[in-house]
Amino acid sequence: xxxxxxxxxxxxxxxxxxxxxxxxxxxxxxxxxxxxxxxxxxxxxxxxxxxxxxxxxxxxxxxxxxxxxxxxxxxxxxxxxxxxxxxxxxxxxxxxxxxxxxxxxxxxxxxxxxxxxxxxxxxxxxxxxxxxxxxxxxxxx
Amino acid sequence: xxxxxxxxxxxxxxxxxxxxxxxxxxxxxxxxxxxxxxxxxxxxxxxxxxxxxxxxxxxxxxxxxxxxxxxxxxxxxxxxxxxxxxxxxxxxxxxxxxxxxxxxxxxxxxxxxxxxxxxxxx
Numbered sequence: 001x002x003x004x005x006x007x008x009x010x011x012x013x014x015x016x017x018x019x020x021x022x023x024x025x026x027x028x029x030x031x032x033x034x035x036x037x038x039x040x041x042x043x044x045x046x047x048x049x050x051x052x053x054x055x056x057x058x059x060x061x062x063x064x065x066x067x068x069x070x071x072x073x074x075x076x077x078x079x080x081x082x083x084x085x086x087x088x089x090x091x092x093x094x095x096x097x098x099x100x101x102x103x104x105x106x107x108x109x110x111x112x113x114x115x116x117x118x119x120x121x122x123x124x125x126x127x128x129x130x131x132x133x134x135x136x137x138x139x140x141x
Numbered sequence: 142x143x144x145x146x147x148x149x150x151x152x153x154x155x156x157x158x159x160x161x162x163x164x165x166x167x168x169x170x171x172x173x174x175x176x177x178x179x180x181x182x183x184x185x186x187x188x189x190x191x192x193x194x195x196x197x198x199x200x201x202x203x204x205x206x207x208x209x210x211x212x213x214x215x216x217x218x219x220x221x222x223x224x225x226x227x228x229x230x231x232x233x234x235x236x237x238x239x240x241x242x243x244x245x246x247x248x249x250x251x252x253x254x255x256x257x258x259x260x261x262x263x
Contacts, residue, residue, distance in 0.1 A: 049226055063213060075224040
């Protein structure tokens with residue numbers, strides 16, 4: 001069956017009038033409507049004085065297989081980074097998703113999600129989503 | 142430190158420690174004592190695993206979470222870190238459901254550890 005679907009939803013990219021805030025994120029799901037699916041999300045923000053990053057990963061195999069997820073997030077005074085991966089594999093299907101987000105203090109926030117679903121005998125389906133926030137304004141409104 | 146469990150059967154005791162290694166990383170360590178006296182260093186059955194770790198200090202924070210399972214299973218994890226204004230915070234959660242339907246969730250943040258084990262759906 002060639003019915004597959006790789007869906008991806010984009011988190012909102014927000015730029016508030018004041019105070020200066022840059023924030024964005026991406027998320028995606030690799031699924032073919034079969035037994036396995038994998039999804040990841042990630043987002044980051046900076047206010048000019050602080051940095052926050054976060055991510056999530058989820059993997060499911062309904063009819064036997066292997067699932068694994070991994071998340072790391074780091075932030076210091078200058079930059080923040082997060083990486084989320086999810087993978088679900090069974091005998092004839094595999095789904096994979098990865099999200100990475102980078103934040104620079106007082107700079108832009110970049111987030112990127114890649115998904116892949118492959119069913120044996122069919123072409124793999126790839127999807128990439130990239131989201132970049134506007135650079136936060138330093139001028140008072 | 143929080144411990145919530147719905148475990149039954151062979152588990153006589155479940156101890157949880159939020160230890161910090163020499164480099165400042167705080168992890169959740171779970172010890173399970175079986176009915177026959179054996180000590181198991183994880184609640185995960187064969188083929189499954191989870192780990193969470195957070196680290197903070199010197200104006201930086203980091204968090205990591207991993208989960209893995211085999212069979213008809215699911216796994217999920219999340220982590221977050223923030224830094225700024227001389228403060229920092231980190232949080233990590235990892236969970237999985239094994240093929241017997243048991244759900245294990247381990248959470249770690251700067252304040253402590255929590256584990257939740259639920260096999261009521263099995």
